[in-house]
Amino acid sequence: MSEDELIGQMVWAHVYGSTADDTSMAAENRARYGVDTPAQVVEKYALGGVLYFAWAANTESPEQVAELSAGLQEAAADGSGVPLAITVDQEGGEVSRIGEPATALPGGMALGATFDPGLARAQGELLGSELAAMGVNVDWAPVADLNTNPANPVIGLRSPGADPAGVAELTAAQVEGLQSQHVAAGAKHFPGHGDTDVDSHTGLPIVTYDRATLDQHLVPFEAAIDAGVDIIMSAHIVVEALDPELPGTLSPAVLTDLLRDELGYTGLVTTDALDMAALKQLPGNPLDDGDIAVLAIQAGSDILLDSPDVDATVAGVQEALESGELTRERLEESVTRILDWKAERGIGAPGPDLDVVGSEEHRATARTISERAxxxxxxxxxxxxxxxxxxxxxxxxxxxxxxxxxxxxxxxxxxxxxxxxxxxxxxxxxxxxxxxxxxxxxxxxxxxxxxxxxxxxxxxxxxxxxxxxxxxxxxxxxxxxxxxxxxxxxxxxxxxxxxxxxxxxxxxxxxxxxxxxxxxxxxxxxxxxxxxxxxxxxELGFGLRRTEEVTPVEVTFTDLPGTEDDVVEIPPATGVAYLLDGEPAGPGSHHASGSVVVTAEPDPPSSYHLADGATTRWEHTFDATAPAAAPEEDDDGATPWLPVAGAVALVVAVVTGALALRRRRRPAN
Missing domain, CATH: 3.40.50.1700 (Glycoside hydrolase family 3 C-terminal domain)
Structure with missing residues (x-):
C-alpha cells in the first residue's frame, strides 16, 4: 500500500448525505472535503471507515441506512478495494443516532438498574442484529465509564452505574452480545470519563485522583478486554496519575504503557472524535489538526476518528513521515491490525434482513429492561x-x-x-x-x-x-x-x-x-x-421492591474420570431459574464436558428477586482424562489372555520408546 492508502485506512470520517451519490448536501461535503458526495469522500481519501449521524442525513430510516451502507461499500471496493468500517453511536437511551422504527432502548443507567447481565447481553444482541441488517459493522458502545461524579455533564445516564464489578459484568455481556452478531463493539471512554465535571466536547476535563481510584475505573475495561472487545475508544481527559500534561488520546502513558503493555490489549484503539474542543485547549500548547493526528498515532491509536480537517490530518501525517517523526513501519503496524480485523470480523459481508429492525421480539426486550429498571x-x-x-x-x-x-x-x-x-x-x-x-x-x-x-x-x-x-x-x-x-x-x-x-x-x-x-x-x-x-x-443498590427475595441453591458438579459420567447437578429452587451456558436447565443432572458456566436468575422476575450478595454464577472445567478400561471376562469368569497381552505389549512399547528417547538425549562424551 502507498503511504496515502495507509493513512486513509487510519482515517474514519463522517459524510453528508442519505445515499452514496446524494448531492443534496454537496455544500457541506465540499466545505469539509472538497468533493460533493459521500462516495467521493470515501474515494478521495481511501477512507478506512465512516461515521453516521442524524444531522448529516445518514439515518433517516432503516431502508435508507442500508442503501447508504451498500453504496459506500461499493465506493470503497471501486477505490481502495478494502471493505469499509461503517460506524454509529447506538448506545441506547439518549445517544442513539438511528431512531424508530429501530428499537428504542432505555439507556445505560436503566440497564444498570436491572443488575442483570442476561438483559445486557440481550441488549447487545438486539443492537448488533439491527445494525448488521442496516450494513453497520461497528457500534461505538458500550459505555464502560463508572459514573462516580454526580456533576458529570456528559456521561451521566449513559453509564451503567458506579459499581466497578457490576458495570464490568454488564459491559462484558454487551460486548459479547454485539459481537455475536458480527458487529464490533467499541468500549468507551478509556481510561474512564465518569469522574469528570467538564464535558470534553466543550472543554478539557482533568481528573486528579490517585492510581488506586483509577484502577477502579479500569475494571470495566479489563472485563471488556477479557470478553474480546474489538475496539477501545480513548477519552480526551487528562488523568494526572498517568500523564499530567496530555489527555489520554494523545498520551503514550495511557494508550501504550497502560492499555497495551499493562492490560495486554491487542485489539484496535481509536481516538474519540477529534473535532471535540478538549484537544484544542491544552494549556500553553495549542495544537492544529495535523499535530493532533501525529500525537495520537505516537500515543498508540490505530484510528483517527472524525477529524474536523481531514486534509490537515493527512498532511500532518505525511510531513511526520518525511521528517522521521513517524515511520512507515508504525503506520503499517496499525493498518495491519485494521486489515486483520476487517478480515476476521467479515467486514463488508451481508447482514440479516431488515425485518429484524424494530421487531416485536426486540421491542419486548426493550420493554422488559424498562420494567426491570x-x-x-x-x-x-x-x-x-x-x-x-x-x-x-x-x-x-x-x-x-x-x-x-x-x-x-x-x-x-x-x-x-x-x-x-x-x-x-x-x-x-x-x-x-x-x-x-x-x-x-x-x-x-x-x-x-x-x-x-x-x-x-x-x-x-x-x-x-x-x-x-x-x-x-x-x-x-x-x-x-x-x-x-x-x-x-x-x-x-x-x-x-x-x-x-x-x-x-x-x-x-x-x-x-x-x-x-x-x-x-x-x-x-x-x-x-x-x-x-x-x-x-x-445507597447503591437501594430500591423499594415488591417482589419476594430468594437465594439460589448451590449448583454442584460431578467430575469423574473420563467424560461419560460428568454432570452438572441443578437443584430445585423456588423462584430461581438456572441457565447452563446460557440455555435454560431444569432441576436434575445434565451431562456436560469442557468448561461450563451456570447462572441463576429470578423466575419470574415479576414475583421474585435474588438476595443481595447471593452467589448467582458457578464455573467448572471438567477433567477429560479417560479411565482405565476394565478387563473383559470370558464365560467362566476368566480374563482372556489377548487383552492382557495387548496391555503388556503396550507397556513394553512405551518403556522401550522412553529408553530410546533417553539414549538420544544423552550428551556425547
Whole structure:
C-alpha cells in the first residue's frame, strides 16, 4: 500500500448525505472535503471507515441506512478495494443516532438498574442484529465509564452505574452480545470519563485522583478486554496519575504503557472524535489538526476518528513521515491490525434482513429492561404504590423537557383515567405552576404524577414539586434525569420513581411496574445518592421492591474420570431459574464436558428477586482424562489372555520408546 492508502485506512470520517451519490448536501461535503458526495469522500481519501449521524442525513430510516451502507461499500471496493468500517453511536437511551422504527432502548443507567447481565447481553444482541441488517459493522458502545461524579455533564445516564464489578459484568455481556452478531463493539471512554465535571466536547476535563481510584475505573475495561472487545475508544481527559500534561488520546502513558503493555490489549484503539474542543485547549500548547493526528498515532491509536480537517490530518501525517517523526513501519503496524480485523470480523459481508429492525421480539426486550429498571425510591403511606388503574384518576404534569405527555398514553393503556397540564421548556413558569396546582386540587384527582429532569439544577422544577406537595393530592415525582436528583425532592413528596430517561420506553416501565403494578418493580439504584453535606440518602443498590427475595441453591458438579459420567447437578429452587451456558436447565443432572458456566436468575422476575450478595454464577472445567478400561471376562469368569497381552505389549512399547528417547538425549562424551 502507498503511504496515502495507509493513512486513509487510519482515517474514519463522517459524510453528508442519505445515499452514496446524494448531492443534496454537496455544500457541506465540499466545505469539509472538497468533493460533493459521500462516495467521493470515501474515494478521495481511501477512507478506512465512516461515521453516521442524524444531522448529516445518514439515518433517516432503516431502508435508507442500508442503501447508504451498500453504496459506500461499493465506493470503497471501486477505490481502495478494502471493505469499509461503517460506524454509529447506538448506545441506547439518549445517544442513539438511528431512531424508530429501530428499537428504542432505555439507556445505560436503566440497564444498570436491572443488575442483570442476561438483559445486557440481550441488549447487545438486539443492537448488533439491527445494525448488521442496516450494513453497520461497528457500534461505538458500550459505555464502560463508572459514573462516580454526580456533576458529570456528559456521561451521566449513559453509564451503567458506579459499581466497578457490576458495570464490568454488564459491559462484558454487551460486548459479547454485539459481537455475536458480527458487529464490533467499541468500549468507551478509556481510561474512564465518569469522574469528570467538564464535558470534553466543550472543554478539557482533568481528573486528579490517585492510581488506586483509577484502577477502579479500569475494571470495566479489563472485563471488556477479557470478553474480546474489538475496539477501545480513548477519552480526551487528562488523568494526572498517568500523564499530567496530555489527555489520554494523545498520551503514550495511557494508550501504550497502560492499555497495551499493562492490560495486554491487542485489539484496535481509536481516538474519540477529534473535532471535540478538549484537544484544542491544552494549556500553553495549542495544537492544529495535523499535530493532533501525529500525537495520537505516537500515543498508540490505530484510528483517527472524525477529524474536523481531514486534509490537515493527512498532511500532518505525511510531513511526520518525511521528517522521521513517524515511520512507515508504525503506520503499517496499525493498518495491519485494521486489515486483520476487517478480515476476521467479515467486514463488508451481508447482514440479516431488515425485518429484524424494530421487531416485536426486540421491542419486548426493550420493554422488559424498562420494567426491570423502574426504581421506587420513596413510597409513603398516603400514596401506597401501586395505584389502582380501575379507580384512580391521575393528573400528569411536569417540566416540558421531561416530556410528561409521553407518560399519559402509557398510563391510559394501563387503565387509568388521565388529565394533563403541559408547558414547553425546562423551567415551569409561575403561571403554569399555578394552573397545575389548581388542577391537582380537583376532588377526583387521586394522585399527581410530575416528571422532572434536572431537579438539582433547576429551581423552577423544585418549586413545582413544592407547590404541588402542599395540595391535597399525593405527588409522585418521576426522575427522568439522573437519580442524583433524589437529593432535591422535597420531603413532603410521598412518591419518587427513577425512570433513568424521558423517552417513551423509559416511561413504559414507570407506568407498568411502578404505578399500575402489572409488573412489580425490581429496579435498584446503580449509583449512591448523597446530600450536599455528604450524607448518604440512598445507597447503591437501594430500591423499594415488591417482589419476594430468594437465594439460589448451590449448583454442584460431578467430575469423574473420563467424560461419560460428568454432570452438572441443578437443584430445585423456588423462584430461581438456572441457565447452563446460557440455555435454560431444569432441576436434575445434565451431562456436560469442557468448561461450563451456570447462572441463576429470578423466575419470574415479576414475583421474585435474588438476595443481595447471593452467589448467582458457578464455573467448572471438567477433567477429560479417560479411565482405565476394565478387563473383559470370558464365560467362566476368566480374563482372556489377548487383552492382557495387548496391555503388556503396550507397556513394553512405551518403556522401550522412553529408553530410546533417553539414549538420544544423552550428551556425547
Amino acid at each position: 423502574a426504581t421506587v425510591l420513596r413510597d409513603e403511606e398516603e400514596l401506597a404504590l401501586p395505584l389502582d388503574p380501575g379507580a384512580d384518576r391521575l393528573l400528569v404534569v411536569g417540566a416540558g423537557s421531561a416530556w410528561p405527555e409521553r407518560l399519559t398514553p402509557l398510563l391510559e393503556e394501563e387503565g387509568f383515567t388521565v388529565t394533563e397540564r403541559l408547558e414547553s421548556g425546562d423551567s415551569p413558569s409561575a403561571g403554569y405552576r399555578s394552573a397545575a396546582v389548581a388542577a391537582a386540587a380537583q376532588d377526583d384527582v387521586a394522585a399527581v404524577v410530575a416528571t422532572v429532569d434536572d431537579l438539582r439544577g433547576n429551581p423552577a422544577q423544585q418549586a413545582l414539586l413544592e407547590e404541588l406537595a402542599a395540595g391535597p393530592a399525593p405527588v409522585v415525582a418521576v426522575l427522568a434525569g439522573t437519580p442524583y436528583d433524589l437529593a432535591a425532592v422535597p420531603e413532603d413528596v410521598p412518591g419518587v420513581v427513577a425512570s433513568y430517561g424521558a423517552t417513551t420506553v423509559n416511561y413504559a416501565g414507570v407506568a407498568t411496574a411502578a404505578l399500575a403494578g402489572r409488573e412489580l418493580p425490581t429496579g435498584r439504584l446503580p449509583v449512591a445518592v448523597t446530600a450536599e453535606d455528604g450524607t448518604v440518602l440512598a
